[in-house]
Amino acid sequence: MAEKNTYKYFQPARAAKLGKLSLLARQCVEGFITGLHKSPNKGISAEFAEHREYAPGDDTRHLDWNVWGRSDRYYIKQYEQQTNLRACIALDCSESMAYGDGGRLSKYEYGCFLAGVLAYLMTHQQDAVSLAKLGSDLQDLSPASSTPAHVDRMLRELERTVPRGCGNLPVALHTLADRLQRRGMVVVISDFYSPLDEIVNALQHMLHKRHQVIIFHVLDPSEIFLPFDGQVSVTDMETAARIEIDARAVRDEYNRQVATFLASLTRECHQRRIEYVRAVTDVQYDRLLLKYLAARRGLK
């Protein structure tokens, strides 16, 4: 990988800590080369799958001569095919992702770091990665590739991108679901500020396309607990709408609503076997990923 280059959203030293961990698909994915992931097709592999009665045209190299010797019948040995993964990292690039409080990384920056490390991990295990930028709709979808040059391009693209505009995550996800032809893994990195039912529909669409979906719900801590005090005028970063509130009076209700939204999103994801990871920006992204990947592998 282009070690001589430096990236804004990728720190090789931190990524190296995660180098021994792999991000394996939990379901069959359709790859284009042999890899670590289970493919829906049977093919040449070291791992035996089942016997099938010989049919004319079958390659005689796969006849199981031991079975013929015992039963005088011709059976073909079939093996699990393993393939590489096509993963799509979908990053929310709406302006709300530019929010960051208290000198912490903005949500977009945090998401870029996550995306960079994930791309590195996947290409490191020969998986193909593509990058989807989500805004009011799908803004851009790069082709999947596992080459370092591709990752380099991805990282440069992230650096160039400035979160801007009003986002519509459900629409963008629907479009992305339609655009991804082969089933694979979709990693959505967003703050998910959309109506919950619409988000769930969009995710359902992804699942319908038989993608494995992983969600990184990026939040600034001050979004979970209202940070303001006293009488404040708050402007929406995406819509520029403004509201004047007595922060002390609405804080409890706000906190309650956020907690309800988070709990609901978490529950909906679990019900749909969508992996949900809450990424609060006051936790270092590499520690978050390390913990996540370790948990995913059943390690403590």
Added chain:
Amino acid sequence: MTFLSPWLLLGLAAVAVPVLLHMFWKSRAKAYAFATLMFLHSAVVRTARRRKIQNWLLMLLRCGLIAMLTLAAAEPISRAGGFWGGKQRNAIVVLDDSFSMTAKAGDMSAFENARAGVLELTARGDAPSQIAVLLTAGPTPSGFARLTSKIADIRQMVSSAAISYAHASPDASLAGAAELAAQTPAEVFIFSDFQKNSFNLQKMLHNSSLDFFKKNSPVYLIRSRKDSPSNLAITNLSVQGPNVRGASVNLMVTASNYSQADETVSVELVLPDTPPLRKMLDLPADTSQVVAMPVELSQNGEIAGQVRMKTDDAIRCDDARFFAFTPRPVVRVAVICDDENTDDPSAAGRVLSLALDWRTDAEKTTTPWPINVVQIKPSDLNATTLKTVDAVFLCGVGGMSPAISKNLVDFARSGGVVMFFAGPAFDAGVYSSTLDGRLLPGGLAAPVGSIGPDAPAWKVNSIDSADRLLGGLYQSADDFPQMNVQRFVPVKPSKDTKVLMSLENSFPLLMRKDVGHGEVFWCTTAATPKWSNLPATGVFLPVVLRAALWQATGGDVPMCYVPGDFVPLTGEGGWRFLPQISYTKKVTGKTAANGVVVDCRTAPGLVEYSAGNFNGVFALSPDPAESDAECYDEDELLKKFHAADFANVYIGDDLGQVLAGASRERRGYNWRSLLACLAILTLLVELAVSNRINVKQKAAVAEGS
């Protein structure tokens, strides 16, 4: 409910501040950019109603907070049970107007302080609705010694109240207060210097009539003066000597030093048209001394003047003491004897006459002497003769008719002095049969003993030196044997006869018997040296002079009165008090039969009066009991009241202090602390309601699952 600092209630106006702020104040909102308003919008809509209620609640809480802090600062006092809780509040004021209150206490006198205290009591916001005022020395003006709601009249009376020169009687005032309080529940305020001399607390407080009062009436002791003043005073004045024109007497002046330092004072006797007579007197601290000031009673009419001392002490009115008295005319003595036909110079009549009046005929016009003697034959003694004399000396008269005897009895009963001497002609049988029993000293016998150089003599072996006739004549009992009696009349004295001098054979030598207003003296030996050496001894002369001047020296000479006393006046008809000589005072008083009761507020001085054609002078001086102005200190006073089981006694140097102390301690609960606690609680509620205190714990942010 009362407030200790009611003026702080002005702070309640600040309650309007939160209302105005809630109505008109708009805070300047800080602007922030935020990721989304999705949840904020919803939160604002959902909390709209609650915030509206919350705003009103906050306004009320803030108003309440200010109100509670203001009330707490003003210290509200709720009255305790009983009549404290009632709307009616009565006060009985005991105002000490004795002249010890004239002592300075700061810029004002103690009396002025006390008067200001009473006026303050009537002017307070929580002033009693009914007040009675009792004065400790002067009589309380009618209508004020009972509870009255005419506060303005009370104020006027107190404002015009003057010092009394009579002795204070606080026990009577306290008893009066107890009586009033028993009828109508009331608080008692005593404004006084609490002078020890006046306040006999041991007697005053342990009076059973105060029992109800002790348990039910709060007593406030307001000390008008903190310290005992240094005072010097002339506390007594008396005449020593016969109050008879022509006599020399001593004015015995008692000067007292009621301070803690030794003093040397100049005591002056001031008489009209006479240079002052001065004497320097050393007065150690807290002592009294008597100094004699000689006065010649040579002039006619009243002797009036003053004795004063020059001091710069706390109480000035007792630095002078006035006196006025009228010397009696010269005492006329009749010596009844048969000496006219003899040239014997030792004849009893001559000896006696010479002892009574030593002057020659020429000297009688130039030299004053209080006794004028005439010799009368026994046969000339009759009722007419007795009317012209004050004393009769019978020298060895043999006997008398029953009529003369009766005249002598009447003479003695009306104040005359009769003195019998035995003698050669003395016949016990005749005396016993003809003389009225009221004149006889007892059973008489014929004279015994023989006369001559070798004849036996009896000595005097007992003398009643405490009797007025003999007092002060003997230094010791060794003086007695110098008298030798060879012949005497044995007497068995009756019960009403007082033996003044006895012989060693137990027979009386000298006797005295009260008859009406007069006196009868008996000497059982003769007034001549032939029967005894008595006329030659030092006793004889003073004894006969004292007997002659008996009525002039007997009893107290009424020379000075205390305001409030009844002054008997000589003369008849209505009294008219005149503008007086330079040191006399105008007097007001209530005329009474044969005298006047002088108002106790009349300033000390000489009072000249006239009644018809008769003019007279009497003197008024302040009651000396007030001069010792040592007062109780606070602890001592409080201990005495507590020891006497007074349940609610509060003491202090001014009314406000006493009432404040009482309010805190007894009059009711001070709600300040509770209000302060409520204010703190309200503040916490306000903080919670305004969400300044985040009472909810932040929920942990779960990561994912």
